[in-house]
Amino acid sequence: KAGVTQTPRYLIKTRGQQVTLSCSPISGHRSVSWYQQTPGQGLQFLFEYFSETQRNKGNFPGRFSGRQFSNSRSEMNVSTLELGDSALYLCASSLEVTGSGYGYTFGSGTRLTVV
Amino acid sequence: KQEVTQIPAALSVPEGENLVLNCSFTDSAIYNLQWFRQDPGKGLTSLLLIQSSQREQTSGRLNASLDKSSGRSTLYIAASQPGDSATYLCAKNDYKLSFGAGTTVTVRA
Numbered sequence: 061k062a063g064v065t066q067t068p069r070y071l072i073k074t075r076g077q078q079v080t081l082s083c084s085p086i087s088g089h090r091s092v093s094w095y096q097q098t099p100g101q102g103l104q105f106l107f108e109y110f111s112e113t114q115r116n117k118g119n120f121p122g123r124f125s126g127r128q129f130s131n132s133r134s135e136m137n138v139s140t141l142e143l144g145d146s147a148l149y150l151c152a153s154s155l156e157v158t159g160s161g162y163g164y165t166f167g168s169g170t171r172l173t174v175v
Numbered sequence: 176k177q178e179v180t181q182i183p184a185a186l187s188v189p190e191g192e193n194l195v196l197n198c199s200f201t202d203s204a205i206y207n208l209q210w211f212r213q214d215p216g217k218g219l220t221s222l223l224l225i226q227s228s229q230r231e232q233t234s235g236r237l238n239a240s241l242d243k244s245s246g247r248s249t250l251y252i253a254a255s256q257p258g259d260s261a262t263y264l265c266a267k268n269d270y271k272l273s274f275g276a277g278t279t280v281t282v283r284a
Contacts (some may be wrong), residue, residue, distance in 0.1 A: 066218075093271070103274040109196060116270050152220055158270050163209050163224035170257070 062087065064153050064167035072173045078139040081170045085132050085153030091115075092134040093164065094126060097148040106149075110135050110157040141174045148172075178202070179267055181275035189283050192253040198265035203243045209272070210239055210250050211264045219264065221252070231264045255282045 065084040067101050085092050094106040105118040109128035120158055128135045132153075148171050152164040177222045179200045186269040188194060200208075211219040222237040225232045227246065231240045235240055262279045266272040 064218075095272070102276050103266075105270075105271040105273070108271065118271065140268060148216075151273070152219075158268065159206055161206055161226055163207065163221055164268075166211070166219040166270060171216075 064151055065155075065169035066149075066151050066170050068170060069168065070171045070173075073141050073175060075141055075143060075174055077141050078137065079141060079172060081136045081138075081172075082134070082152075083134045083151030085151075085168060086165055087133070089153035089155050089165075091154040091157050092108055092132060093154070093158075094134070094136050094168055095149060095150045095152065097169070098119075098146075103150070106136070107160060115157055138172075143174050146160045146172060146174045155168050164169055176202060178273045179275040181263075183278060185279045185281075186279040189256055190257060192255055194250075194255050194259070194280060194282075196230075196250040196252075196263050196265075196280070198207065198248040198250070198275055200248075200265075200267045200273070200275075201209075201247045202269065203246055204269075205267045205269050206242065207268050208229060208239075208241055208248050209266050209268065210237075211266065213261075213262045213264060213277070221235075221264075235243050247257060255280075255284045257264065257282050 091110045093108040108116045128134045148169045149166045150169045155162040189200045211224040224243040240252045262277040264277045
């Protein structure tokens with residue numbers, strides 16, 4: 061059974077550019093969440109999507125957005141990149157929406173470097 | 176205030192010793208708590224999931240306990256091996272996962 065797939069694995073972007081990251085959840089999983097990991101702040105919740113709808117959102121500026129498609133695949137977009145956006149972005153999938161009691165499975169992440 | 180705290184921040188033990196990793200969290204209104212392992216530069220690997228109604232969960236050499244009333248969880252790793260060297264993260268699940276800063280474990284051969 062394939063795990064959570066994130067693409068690309070690595071990205072280097074320039075300040076001011078925008079970037080799109082992709083996440084394919086485990087087959088049958090309908091919830092996709094996104095997290096940012098930095099040395100200073102640790103792991104922080106960005107947002108969760110379920111049935112193509114954003115269900116929960118963390119404390120990040122509007123430059124961070126996402127969407128989910130009918131096949132449960134999800135994309136995350138960051139516009140007007142800043143140096144502080146350099147991080148490991150992790151996607152996690154779950155069978156059902158948070159609160160249902162199911163655990164999360166994480167992908168390997170996308171390492172974004174903003175120069 | 177940190178929602179999830181992990182103590183100690185780092186741990187170094189000789190091979191064969193048992194490991195005890197602590198996690199404390201605020202607000203006992205959680206759905207479940209999950210323990211993860213992270214190797215350098217990699218994603219998170221789920222180790223154990225404990226539902227809020229459970230007291231403990233076991234998988235092989237790993238055992239995790241949960242005391243919701245006191246806001247504590249403990250991960251025990253029996254007979255540690257060098258391959259257990261990694262950062263261990265606990266995360267409480269309310270409407271999202273809130274993570275501790277992790278405990279970095281080094282098992283010396």
